[in-house]
Amino acid sequence: MDAALSRREFWMLSVAGALGFFGLWWAIALSGLVQAQFLPTPLAVFDKFVELTRQPFVGYTLQQHLLSSFGRFGAGFALAAAIGIPLGLMMGWYRWLDDIVTPLFAALRFVAPIAWVPFAALWFGTGIGGPVLIIFSGAFPPCLINAYRGARFVETRYIEAAQTLGAPNWRVICEVLLPASVPSIVAGLRISAGLGWQSLIGAELIVASSGIGYLMVKGQSNISTSIVMAGMIAIGIVGFTVDVLLRRVEAGINRRRGR
């Protein structure tokens, strides 16, 4: 490997890289090789982004679309966590439940979340249920797997100590397995938030009548590249922010536990 760069050289190259990226984009857009309708300049995309936050497009402003996406995301994610985490912990404790659920879960996991779209449309129409089902199927596996792993790797002596003191099963689960699995569960929640957010975008591209994915599809059918790109930027920013927040939570929890 090369020697580490000086701070100055690193920043100069990074800035050059970023400028090169936007410069190339700008140059291609202005060169006339591609029509402006298909490749707007970065400035035009930024203008469109600002415009979308003020003027409604397909019924709502950008913030309102994001809000409705976020509502669905929250519902699907919360459902996945509320079912996945307790089920995972119980599977880590009750052997028979593990034996029953594992093969069913393994079979279902191979179905890509997006493949649920036709049934989601059939069962829920364009209502909120469809996207929630799809987000759920994307976000559920990491919740379950990480809670299960957390519960399986709890040190036996804690469990034995609790049992010796006469703790019933449910207290072992709530007071020994759950707290010991928190780091693993939080790591799982972060993965499932990422997968859930992606699944939501996929779902909204197909079954929805509001939301950020819907905005992009409408931009696509109007052949307005700047709207599509503004949507991509909004998705990127939200996804990035959620990930950073959950990483913070994760680091905070690990620090409190002295890791």
Added chain:
Amino acid sequence: MPSISARRGAAVGVAAVVAVCVAWYVLTTLTGTIGGGRFPAPLETWQAARQIAVQGYADARLHEHVLHSCKLVLLGFAAAVAVGVPLGLLMGWSRRAEALLNPAFLLLRPIPPLAWIPLAIVWLGLGDAAKVLIIWLAAFVPSVINSYAGVRAIDPTLLEAARTLGIKRSMLVREILLPGAAPMIFTGLRLSLQACWTTLVAGELIGAIAGLGHVLYQSSLDIFPAMILVGMIAVAITGGLMTKGLEWVENRAMPWRRA
């Protein structure tokens, strides 16, 4: 010889799968609790599977749809690996290249592959080219990032030893960088192949003329639940087989890691 508890576990697992199948038959066919408009009965599913396999559905027979989807995934995936892995190795090796190229990746990484679909359709239409582009995008970023991280994970002693012995550039890449980074590269490839498959199915659901996603779309339009289920099963099996295929390649490519 498996232990008694492992064998008991397998038996419980088989029993659970059988119980679900029996419940499926009873609820749809005998009692009719679940209406045929919501979820198909086993017999209908079998007939739909025969129909698509023998006569064809959505303009082609099952194996033609599967082959079409697989062809697109492999094409986009191979192109992404061919560009992404060398680029990642370069970024891992040279701090200058890293500083220059990283900003573009930081900007593109938070945008999920599914969010590229509307843009790909605006640019390239509903044909195969748009699908290959989004698959390429879904696999490109992970292959760059993982090869890059893989090079950084190589033991520096190895690199120094090679340099002291006056290794040539070509040999360094072949003998040290590639094998050293291979475990992480393959981990990245496995994840990105699954992402490619999901992305392709989503892309085909939104607009396509052939492929498994198109089968799902058509059956959803026709309100044909049995065919939706057949499509989902086909998506799951094909995706699973692809992952298994890559694992086989992985074991072949890294014989020293085989357990």
